[in-house]
Amino acid sequence: MKYYINTYGCQMNVHESEKMAGILEKMGYTLAENDAVADVVVFNTCAVRESAEQKIFGNIGMLKNVKAKNPNMIIAVCGCMSQQKGYPELILKKYPYVDIIFGTHNIAKLQEFLVQKQTKKHVVEVVETEDIRLRDSMEPTRTSGTNAWVNINYGCNNFCTYCIVPYVRGREVSRPMEDIVCEVESLLKQGYKQITLLGQNVNSYGNDMADENITFANLLKQIDNLPYKFRLRFMSSHPKDLSEDVVKVMANSKNICHYLHLPVQSGSNKILKAMNRNYTHEHYMSLIDMCRKHMSDIEFSSDFIVGFPGETEEDFEDTIKLVKKVKYQQLFTFIYSKRKGTVAEKMPNQVDIKTKHQRLSKLIEIQREIATEISSKYIGKKLEVLVEGIHPKKKGYLLGSTDFGKTISFEGAEDLLGSFVLVEVQKSNNTSLSGKIVDILEKSNSEYRLPLDKIRRK
Numbered sequence: 001m002k003y004y005i006n007t008y009g010c011q012m013n014v015h016e017s018e019k020m021a022g023i024l025e026k027m028g029y030t031l032a033e034n035d036a037v038a039d040v041v042v043f044n045t046c047a048v049r050e051s052a053e054q055k056i057f058g059n060i061g062m063l064k065n066v067k068a069k070n071p072n073m074i075i076a077v078c079g080c081m082s083q084q085k086g087y088p089e090l091i092l093k094k095y096p097y098v099d100i101i102f103g104t105h106n107i108a109k110l111q112e113f114l115v116q117k118q119t120k121k122h123v124v125e126v127v128e129t130e131d132i133r134l135r136d137s138m139e140p141t142r143t144s145g146t147n148a149w150v151n152i153n154y155g156c157n158n159f160c161t162y163c164i165v166p167y168v169r170g171r172e173v174s175r176p177m178e179d180i181v182c183e184v185e186s187l188l189k190q191g192y193k194q195i196t197l198l199g200q201n202v203n204s205y206g207n208d209m210a211d212e213n214i215t216f217a218n219l220l221k222q223i224d225n226l227p228y229k230f231r232l233r234f235m236s237s238h239p240k241d242l243s244e245d246v247v248k249v250m251a252n253s254k255n256i257c258h259y260l261h262l263p264v265q266s267g268s269n270k271i272l273k274a275m276n277r278n279y280t281h282e283h284y285m286s287l288i289d290m291c292r293k294h295m296s297d298i299e300f301s302s303d304f305i306v307g308f309p310g311e312t313e314e315d316f317e318d319t320i321k322l323v324k325k326v327k328y329q330q331l332f333t334f335i336y337s338k339r340k341g342t343v344a345e346k347m348p349n350q351v352d353i354k355t356k357h358q359r360l361s362k363l364i365e366i367q368r369e370i371a372t373e374i375s376s377k378y379i380g381k382k383l384e385v386l387v388e389g390i391h392p393k394k395k396g397y398l399l400g401s402t403d404f405g406k407t408i409s410f411e412g413a414e415d416l417l418g419s420f421v422l423v424e425v426q427k428s429n430n431t432s433l434s435g436k437i438v439d440i441l442e443k444s445n446s447e448y449r450l451p452l453d454k455i456r457r458k
């Protein structure tokens with residue numbers, strides 16, 4: 001029996017698909033070549049923008065004929081889109097051949113749903129909350145090579161006015177610190193070289209716990225002290241909650257990367273207020289300065305939304321000014337998308353689509369120039385690189401990443417996968433670097449886990 005998981009959306013979903021793959025493999029399923037030849041197909045969905053939903057609907061629609069030829073195929077739809085009010089009914093109406101629908105809070109019950117399906121036409125279960133211990137009890141089938149994802153908190157309390165996430169992921173719940181540290185230690189023992197901590201807002205880790213020593217800074221310190229050489233990354237950080245304590249821990253650590261994804265969304269104070277982000281352009285810039293004071297080599301990335309309701313040319317210019325001041329290494333840029341049930345959905349002065357596209361293009365163009373300039377400053381420098389994969393196009397070449405998250409290519413043998421090497425940078429462009437290995441810093445002695453590509457993110 002074969003399974004296939006189609007994953008959409010953020011890293012949180014990628015990791016949850018790993019957990020569902022773990023359940024299916026324990027049941028005896030193996031990975032199929034593609035969804036058309038699988039016995040169980042799971043759609044792990046995203047609802048953050050309308051475009052994501054349209055893509056998912058299109059892909060579920062494409063299985064109609066396949067299922068008609070193979071009526072025993074089971075199709076399950078889960079994740080953020082299924083969690084929205086009215087969506088299970090909508091999905092069943094549009095695609096009556098879907099068998100199982102569940103939300104974000106009960107993925108641990110996948111096996112039970114498959115058993116129930118044997119005697120029911122449809123299995124639909126969307127619940128409001130879950131016991132996170134149940135979620136943490138799942139053993140994931142990990143798929144991202146040298147990197148392992150680790151959840152630290154679930155849900156979100158921030159209610160940014162454009163965002164659907166708090167409605168589909170529920171309120172913030174932190175995992176016990178000892179459970180997280182224990183999981184990370186076991187992963188490092190198994191040979192993983194990079195740990196990425198996941199939360200919608202990692203900086204508010206522990207806020208829901210009575211013990212005031214349970215903070216993100218203390219969690220980072222405990223993980224950093226584990227006796228292994230590895231890279232520690234985390235995402236995402238909300239600027240309103242980023243503390244100097246966290247930045248100092250990063251600066252004084254052995255393993256935490258000097259790289260921060262700090263989503264700002266807009267450079268206009270009027271728009272930031274309307275978005276309910278709870279910080280200003282000036283406060284955000286003071287955070288960037290504080291980080292640079294403690295770590296002169298830190299690089300930043302960010303998320304931006306263009307065309308939020310009421311955004312004028314002047315507001316957009318404030319965004320451009322901020323981008324030029326910070327000089328991000330990388331940006332994730334989005335056109336504002338109306339989400340049902342959010343506060344911004346009902347706001348006046350929605351921006352027309354042509355203006356949104358023009359602003360997006362301008363922002364991308366400016367960022368391309370900045371990223372090219374930032375990359376070029378590394379030419380001639382020797383950088384520590386984690387070897388992560390084989391170059392898909394250049395024979396005999398490998399791919400790795402720098403501490404500050406830039407992809408770099410270089411010539412090398414496959415047995416270096418999972419090792420830390422020193423690479424001298426020779427060329428650069430806006431997205432990547434290339435160079436030559438000048439030293440091997442730590443050869444991987446654990447069996448490198450090639451990306452199994454069991455979970456294809458769409």
Ligand code: SAM
Nearest residue numbers: 162163200236263303304305334335336337339
């Ligand atoms: N919790 C993280 C944060 O606050 O940065 C990530 C949230 S979301 C999954 C990732 C990004 O999607 C957000 O930072 C925002 O830029 C973008 N986003 C969220 N809702 C959106 C919407 N309605 N339209 C366009 N982009 C949106």
Ligand code: SF4
Nearest residue numbers: 156158159160163165
């Ligand atoms: Fe959405 Fe804001 Fe929460 Fe991020 S912090 S998930 S953007 S509501």
Ligand code: F3S
Nearest residue numbers: 009010046047048080
């Ligand atoms: Fe992530 Fe999309 Fe849900 S971005 S939290 S999968 S709405």
